[in-house]
Amino acid sequence: MKKLGEKVYCSKCKQKTNHHILLTYSQESNSTDDFHWHAEYHIVQCMGCENICFVYQYGDEDIWDYVDGQRAWVDDFTVYPEEPKKESVESKLFDKMFKIKKKDFRNAPESIQNLYNQIVESLKMGHDILCAAGLRTLIEGICVQLKIKKGYLYRPDGSKIPDEEDIIRKHDSLGGRIFELYDRNLIIFPQALILQKVVKFGNDAVHRMETPSYYTMISILDITEKVLYDIYELKNHKLLKDEKSDE
Template sequence: MKQLGKKVYCSMCKQKTKHNIVQTYEERSNPDDDFQWYERYHIVKCAGCDNAAFVKQYSDEDTWEYINNDIEWTETIEVYPEEPPKTSEKDILYKMWQTGEAKKKAFKNLPENLSALYKQIIHSFSMGYNILCASGLRTLIEGICKHLGINQGYIYNQDGTKKLNPKNNQEILAKNLAGSIFGLFESGHITFTHALILQKIKVIGNDAIHDIVTPLSSTLEEVIKIVERIIYDIYELRNHKLLQE
């Protein structure tokens, strides 16, 4: 069985493969015509899985390329079913935005300025602006600390013990974002595990702002879910109607 000269897409194998020609129908110009062309229609089967497809093969006097100072005649080949268009990560994120998978949450009790920032973070994520999204998340964490009046806290080890200054063996009280994040824990706003994760998010944001490091979308998706959970616990859960009764 004759084989098609070029690999074409197989809808079953989900990639370009060799195909065997089952049957061919051909049309071409008259030898006396000024413009010469031919068109072939093939019923083909994938050499790997035997899946059937339809191929259109076309060439004329204008289908050529100039390669290495020589004219090389070419032809166009179309296969049906067609190969689906490649989807970029940005397209996937935008589709998630449209279908609701990456839509913003409704937080009734979140302060207006923090709510506006949160919406911009979600929009940046949906458009694939990962650096802006990461830096926005860091800013949002800092904004939450400031809104709650927390600007310091002791620094902790991952096992829950407080870090000691090697110079004087004293506990480290930090008046920066790292300290404020642990201050959220010390004041009972978040769990210790959340505090540790927020420290990681702070680093991701710092890398994006200072070193222009682009985080993975999958990482940002997880980070956003965690931050949304923290926002809910701090601003929504504590104002739940059941607590008002």
């Protein structure tokens, strides 16, 4: 049996393999035509797994490539079933951008909701610097709205950090105020640690014009939305209201 002139995708082997030609139907232009072409329709069999598929082979005077440094006419081979297309990183990001949807935090102050909406729009538009800076501003806005002015600083292991005088005291920095959210049981400790990183990302965006990757920004937004939900929505959950009415 004659071998197909090019490796094509085998749906069973999941890769391009050599194929035997079982049957061929051919067509071609007339010798008197201005444009010359040829086409072959093959039923082929994988030389590895013996799977059967269909291949369309086509060539004309406009299809050429350099072979061993010399210009040569080549054929296009199209196999059916076709090889699955690999989704590029760019297309994945593009799809992800349009899947981002704003959430409605009904119990959050209007200023917090509006800022959150602007952050989501910035991310969808690819304005990563504005998004990172906005997330930092949102965290500070939450602290301001809850009248949180100071808080202890913590190490990742949960121990408190003393100041330069080796005294454990509250700080009015945004880092301290974030940990005060934790101390007031409004967020959990891992969230507080992550929000510290969000603040750093925002600072880097404003002062160094640097931002994390798009996927990191998506992850940060997810965590920030969880924080907004825990602080403003969870205490007003329908099941908690039903529990009170049952008493």
